[in-house]
Amino acid sequence: MTRFLPLLALPALAACTAVPPQAPGDKPASYMAIGTEPGWTLEITPGLLNYNGDYGDTKILQPNPGARPSAGGERYVTDRLTVDVTHAECSDGMSDRRYRDTVTVTADGKTVKGCGGAILAPDQLAGTDWTFESIGGTRVAADRPTSLSFAADRLSGSAGCNRFSASWSSDGTTLTAGPLMATKMACAGAAMTQESAFFKLMESPVRIEFPSDGTLLLTGADGQTAVLKRAI
Template sequence: MKKHNFIYLAIFVMLLTSCAVRKPSGDNGATLVGKHWQLVELNAEAVPAKVNGKMPFLKLDEENGRYSASGGCNGIGGEYTLQKNNGITFSRGMSTMMACADMRVENGLRTLFDEADTYTVTENTLILSKGKEGAALAKFVLVADQSDKLAGTWELDYIMESADFAQLYSSRKPTITFDMAENKVSGNSSCNNFSGSVKIEGQAISFGPLMSTKMACPGDGERVFFKNIERVTGFDVQNESLTMLMDDIVVMRWKKK
């Protein structure tokens, strides 16, 4: 019986350890995860703000111990582990296999995740290197959080796949209101009211699930609205204009009310 108890205890300790290693460790761990980092330098060479029309980036999800990244083409992902004294390791997972015009940054990122074992965070800069005294393999800068600019109500003035916006929403334009304190949205699809949750990480955004009232609606405006808001993966706010994107494609554009 004692032998069995010892085995159970050992398994329990191993499980706790395996769960704990992906949590932030050291002074910088909490400033590393849960943020959106833009790649600006790779192997001592500057990286353009956009590669193949997309921003190269790295994100580390604290909740499930996974990372996601892109060199401007395919999505790259897998698991990461934080260790003592600012150690970090990456393991590869599944990724898409699309061919793009410029693959240099993406290929460099794949090599980076095989080699990097140390991280440093200073203010808004993340550096990945091999060994504490090794040269920087990659440098990232924190993507500014624009979520506070979303607060309030916006009215739609452009939507993808609409040849005649004025006709599609001749009676009423859709609106959306962001409650950033609760991470909630509400609004009107041009016919029914809707509400639901919103998740924002840097300039990445996703909605849902969205609930709506069930009034019968004339025309095709509501269907087009819900179809396109499900496509949204990113956003940008400039002055009184909110642009919602699917990668680098403009899906919706809104004006502040």
């Protein structure tokens, strides 16, 4: 039976060092890569290479030897792991999610290929599905399912209470939604608060951005935001 490892939010790889420089007291940054068939993950921190292969059955932890420049990217070489990071767009093979880098790992002589680095923005919003992480700077209630889906000319979803839908258009940097049509169910507490905040946000055009962690950021003229993560 085919098994997949969970997708991870991936920060960008800094040129040559692979891990951005850290300020005193910062949590160490990490670079993540993933692959499928067989499923594997690789985490590169300033001190370690942490490889989990064969759906987690193979585990290799090695000191980070530092990145060597290579054609189109960087290379890490240890006695058990060789990692080649090539700055060429990559698809994860099980969705339309795209990454900045193509990553090849040779672990104890076995070579696998996958993707890593910054998650790239989707080619278009139509056909994508998202869930809310925060609205108005507040984390959404964990016990209230949320969603936002974009069809060719309509969006639909739930901000934790009622189902809503509207027409939508975008010029690539701004999203404009028609009046949101919603069911009339009353919800107590955080669900109604976060829904009201989202409906207010969408009353006017919002700026759309795609940070390198793969989220979708909607920002209103007053600075209020909604942060969503891709549903795969």
